Amino acid sequence: MSGWGAIVIGGGLHGLSAALQLGRRGAKVLLLEADRVGAHASGASAAGVRTLGRDPAEIPIAVAALEMWRGIAGLVGEDCGFVQSGQVKVAETEAELAQLGERVAKVRALGWEHEEVIDRAELRRVLPAVAPHCVGGMIVRTDGFAIAYRTVLAFRRAAEAAGVVVREHSPVRGLERSGGTWRVRLDGGVTEGAPIVVNAAGAWGPRVAMLAGERIPIGYSAFMMLLTSPLPPFVTPVVGATGRPLSFKQLASGHVMIGGGHKGTGDLETGTYRLDIDRAAYSARTALELFPALEGSEIVHAWCGIEGVGEDDLPIIGLGRSEGLVHAFGFSGHGFAIAPAVGEMVAQLALYGQSNLPVAPFNPFRFS
Template structure:
């Protein structure tokens, strides 16, 4: 079978790109070395967040939020999307001043979606918050979705548009000749297409090296914790200003706790080892901010391997090689922007440009010879 585009990586970003490419009439093949959403995509906290984004990411996050509001029309499933807001809590006056400075900087750039709230309004939003907290920053239109359900919905949408998704397809070679990319798989088969999208997550640099392109990237195994169910006590997703925290209560009553604490991952095997001490610190942080958690139990801890750039920004842009587009290294905060990134990747692959600014995400920004 001939293909117009081969997407390497069956996580949420690869599937999002496949949806957009297939709907533009492209014959798309998605190659996933393991199973769909096996790593970062299914291990994500699922936050749909414009709050606290790096300034470079704000336009993409805002565009993605509009797509989340119409997610059923995009992929035929609401993906468990809930628009309950997100709050970043200040525990000290110094942290509150930091958030106030952030709001001023956002206003200076023309963005008004982040709102500074005082102690009283914080307690209105979060009645169970610890009494020492002094205020916060809120985006009332942010929310969260269900990660694995979302990935499966994007897969179904891609396949409905004509894309072919192949699991257990481990790419071991990538060469370009006669205007085509030749993709070699571990099972001895080969596929060809004029365009390749490298959406291989933490393994993205390995795929880039096969094409002769060096893109430095670290990787981490971000951990998530789940408590036993509790009566409803919080609606927004909650983060902290001065320490790592991502906190939300699901409709089931279970509380999901994350925020960046890491286990140990192995790219060769895909396995992760949990760091119980760091997990305990994450649980302690949540308990200090929400004393109502006292007496609950941790019922599950997991982690997913994610690519992390040195500047914590994703890698999005054309490769130096013709017909190659990179989209990986989302550094633990790529879930929310995946719908918009898929559209951007399709634009890069087919039009050579995007309607959103991507210069800060250039794949070769880490090198002295950054120009392709």
């Protein structure tokens, strides 16, 4: 079958968000997912909705996305478990607190006022259970978190309601451009065609780019997450550390989700991953040192999400060299929050060749 307006490759949150926005703009969209929707980074995400501590290049997108999260039920039909719990980055030393102060000053000089520095007393007011050695922090009170897989499914349903056809277990084997149309070759001799292709294939994005003859050779990581047994409520905001990798939150169920940067290893051939127990152990240690209330808990689940990572830890978002190709992948472990806004950017790039939000820092070819 042919006659598609756009083909989106990748059924993660970014592919679904782009498909939703293209569908709402009247395009007839086919979304192809090699595995199952949300099978990797999107479903495995810590699902932080964070403007706090963003690279300056990402701030406009993160701020626009946070506005969309506040009305997420209007966008996708349900609230995705989103709560505006706030996000705090804790300083464990005076030197770290000074570093956070410089950061906030730098961001304010750029005209953004969402971040603020908080002292020891205010830190204890927002985080009563934090360890005594913590001296202060940086906070965005309007940030929060959602529930990852629930969000993926909500975006899928909304996309389908907008007319998007989602086809799982459909790996793309070839991409050829001729006569203003992309021929997308699938298994079993099936070919689909559309004038627009969106590469939202996450860690597999470089492979899809290569099928179109474009070299965007970024790396990938398997970001590791831990989930504890349920505990009585002791922390409301999402908590990060300044001097070591950590992201930490307590869900409504009482379970505590611990992530924030330590990595296992991933295998792109099989889509499987391997935990790194010693690094998981250090994540557990960091969490325990910041929140002694974790002492009696157990790790009940641990997992990794395989995610594309740029050399500068920033995503690939932009037009390909070939006509009718848009790349949006490699969100480097912090793409979940910005997915609603990036979907709009991708739809704008695909249909109009430009985006309302600044896209230049994410140029797909900036490394070559």
